[in-house]
Amino acid sequence: MNADPVAFDRLRVACSNCNLRELCLPLGMSRGEIEQLDTLVATRRKIPRGEALFRSGDEFVSLYAVRLGFLKSVVLTPEGREQVTGFHMAGELVGMDGIGGGRHACSTVALEDSEVCAIPYTRIEEVSAKVPALRNHFHRVMSREIVREHGVMLLLGSMSAEERLAAFLLNLSQRFEARGYSRSEFVLRMTRAEIGSFVGLKLETVSRLLSRFAADGLLEVNQKNVHIVDPAGLRKIVSGQESECRQDKPH
């Protein structure tokens, strides 16, 4: 698709010029510090829809900052059990699962044509020796990933199907908003089955709930397109105090 895809692939990237400064690794760093970040020598890589950025078991070499697109991470067991552990969008860092064991513990796959900056881990180690701000920020990013997963555990461990899906939609909404997109209208890049895997439900349940939310006037759904009409209503569901307006319509 490119006149010279190889050259493009190996393109040197500068954080200091990147429009994701505010979201990505450079977050909270000074101009000078960000310029030191540039020495991480990230190379860009395009991941066509459906292809893996890395697979479970692959040797771990780099972390990846999502520049563009949408990806999912999946763990799967020998017996064929499968769990989507997260969806990733621009500015998020993926691949941290690999540091511990030298191999990736999950697979990360593009759900639409995506682009990432590959950051060799050895470089992160080196540069973080010299740049306290990077070191500290990197720790914060990993910590936040741990806290995010706590949130998912809360969702999976103690919420009803309705609450899970509402929480999931609000989370997506908020992340789109943080990236300058509409918080009320967006496209679900993943299938119902992938949503279901992530929130611990079957795809039929996800589909039914979306229909029910739509019937209750909380949102409009058209295939992958979602329009959140009543975010407050969704929030109410997440907090457990489901709105009463549905009590009269027995399901």
Next chain:
Amino acid sequence: MNADPVAFDRLRVACSNCNLRELCLPLGMSRGEIEQLDTLVATRRKIPRGEALFRSGDEFVSLYAVRLGFLKSVVLTPEGREQVTGFHMAGELVGMDGIGGGRHACSTVALEDSEVCAIPYTRIEEVSAKVPALRNHFHRVMSREIVREHGVMLLLGSMSAEERLAAFLLNLSQRFEARGYSRSEFVLRMTRAEIGSFVGLKLETVSRLLSRFAADGLLEVNQKNVHIVDPAGLRKIVSGQESECRQDKPH
């Protein structure tokens, strides 16, 4: 209880003399590197059963290496939802949830009288600038925590009640074994409700399943005492291919 509790509390601790070297932060480091670890100036702290090491919202200052005892971490929402996110034993590092936001995102509570080494985070930052092995190892510990949580998400998101409890018991068993305790006989330091919260079940379900496992000859349960009789049978359950010996007794 101590003649001079304050002095004891502030006791200087040396990783190089600690018998948890093989499990804790020093894992995989050379003698010399471990001696540099000693400069982390950890202080020990005793946590009586039922008391919190830190609470959600507390200012984050230190990480804690568990020296002795058994603790749980819990996240709770304003609405009163509660989720146990992990149980911790000797050699494990807790508190990493606090790095990201400067405040702890969960509460960690002792389930039996416990003892931890407090490691000021600022010291970790300083020392990890100078000691590559510590820096790298610290990253590995955080990464492994992320991977552990992936495993819990898999458990919560895609396993039946039976499979969850079996997986939970095997996990405990393996961790006890790694610490030199029996892998087949141990004491559940937590209540049925806490197990239930962790694996996403109600306490009655946990209780019933323990009884059923006992009836099927997989284990013996006496209050908090568990004796795993047939670990292979439990593994079979986790992997989905439940043993056939129960098929004839319809439930």
Next chain:
DNA sequence: CGTTTCGTTGAAGAGTGTCAAGGCCAGTGG
């Protein structure tokens, strides 16, 4: 344009949750 993947919906059933009652055990005060 056929084929495949994805999504929706219905009916029926399994698996957990809920509610309730009672038992066991440790700690406490008489």
Next chain:
DNA sequence: CCACTGGCCTTGACACTCTTCAACGAAACG
């Protein structure tokens, strides 16, 4: 020492949420 208390655990009966199975429709793709 015993009775009392409260927390924890067990077990049963029943309700209900979610899954399973199945059929069909819609969109995406070569």
